[in-house]
Amino acid sequence: NxxxxxxxxxxxxxxxxxxxxxxxxxxxxxxxxxxxxxxxxxxxxxxxxxxxxxxxxxxxxxxxxxxxxxxxxxxxxxxxxxxGMILTDDDDLADLCVSLRNQGRGKDAGWLAHERLGYNYRxxxxxxxxxxxxxSRIDEIKAKRRQVAEWYRQMLSDEDRLIVPVAPADCDMSWFVFVVRLAEGLTMEQRDRILQQMNSRNIQVGNYFPPVHLMPFIAEKYGHKPGDFPITESASARAIALPFHNHLTKDQVAIVCTALKQLLAV
Ligand SMILES: Cc1ncc(COP(=O)(O)O)c(C=O)c1O
The missing domain is CATH 3.40.640.10 (Type I PLP-dependent aspartate aminotransferase-like (Major domain))
Incomplete structure (x- = not known):
């Protein structure tokens, strides 16, 4: 964050x-x-x-x-x-969003009255x-994902070559993905080797996320280059997104963790 x-x-x-x-x-x-x-x-x-x-x-x-x-x-x-959706408790902003989403139509003037440039985002x-x-199932979905995250945390807790994510004490976390990082001092090359070998074992992992400022469009438009945001780049270079969804079983999580530990040891 x-x-x-x-x-x-x-x-x-x-x-x-x-x-x-x-x-x-x-x-x-x-x-x-x-x-x-x-x-x-x-x-x-x-x-x-x-x-x-x-x-x-x-x-x-x-x-x-x-x-x-x-x-x-x-x-x-x-x-x-x-x-997706936008939330706000500001009535004017809400009206503006509704209008922008509906090709710029105004609140009361009818279907053929466009008050501003808008879009079809309906x-x-x-x-x-x-x-x-x-x-209506969000609590159940949250609980399932929390369980998967907990299994990963337990099974990877003895692995000091990894930084494993944790929900801060004051947060009730709805887990989106489970992204570990190689410990400080390990390199992007080591991370990429692990990604490649996990994927070749049919365990789908990803380099989640590459830094935004180095995406070709942004880098070109704003003139960014490697080194501009060193903390982001360092975290990103060592990140590995592990398989993560509601229906992962404890045995499947164990397969992922065993493979990851084997590859870290090489
Ligand atoms: C943090 C964040 N912001 C914005 C988006 C964009 O969402 P969408 O593509 O549905 O507009 C995503 C989707 O991946 C996201 O993860």
Whole structure:
């Protein structure tokens, strides 16, 4: 997650909002981020796409920001096939979003009155029906994923070449993915070898996430290069996303952990 201690140094007269992400479902630090935003009179756009159902100190994600966004792509805790939602308790912002999603139509003027440039971002009733049913199962889904995360944590707890994720004590975490990191000092080459060998054993793992600033489009548009964000790059270079979904069994988790430990030992 964003380091709240580093935000203020980055705020300038050009700053329009703070956009923190509850990465992998973890809401840690969001209360601190909101305090800083308030002090500087900046809106927070809370990216809760990976964290549906998480809470920090009893406060649900999606309720911290001026606006928050959720995504329901199939890899998420619940899915509508595609699509997402925006939450806000600001009526004007809500009206604006409804208009933008509906090709710029206004609130009361009718179907053929476009008040602004808008888009067709409407989520169909069919997609919504899927989402409503899935939402009613969120506690069950959360519990299943928490169990899988717990098995991984137990089985990898003796592995000091790995940094294993933990839900902070004050967080009720809705696990999105389970991403371990190779310990400090291990290299991207070692990580990539492990990824390749796990995948060749049909255990699907990924380099989740590569740094955004080095994506070709962003790097070219903003002139970023390796070394610009060393903490991000170091974490990313050592990250391994392990197989993770609601229906993983303890035996399957054990197969993944055994293979990972074998490859770490080579
Ligand atoms: C943190 C985060 N933000 C935004 C998105 C984008 O969601 P969508 O592609 O549904 O708009 C995702 C989806 O993967 C995400 O994980």
């Amino acid at each position: 964003i380091d709240p201690g580093k935000i203020e140094a980055g705020i300038s007269e050009k700053t329009k909002a703070i956009l923190p992400v509850e990465i992998f479902g973890n809401p840690a630090g969001f209360d601190a981020v909101c305090k800083i935003a308030k002090k500087h009179n900046l809106p927070v756009i809370e990216d809760s796409c990976e964290a549906l159902g998480s809470a920090l100190k009893g406060k649900k994600v999606g309720t911290f920001g001026t606006m928050s966004v959720f995504g329901f792509y199939p890899n998420k805790q619940i899915t509508t096939g595609e699509g 989520l169909s009733d069919i997609n919504c029906a899927l989402g409503i049913v899935q939402l």
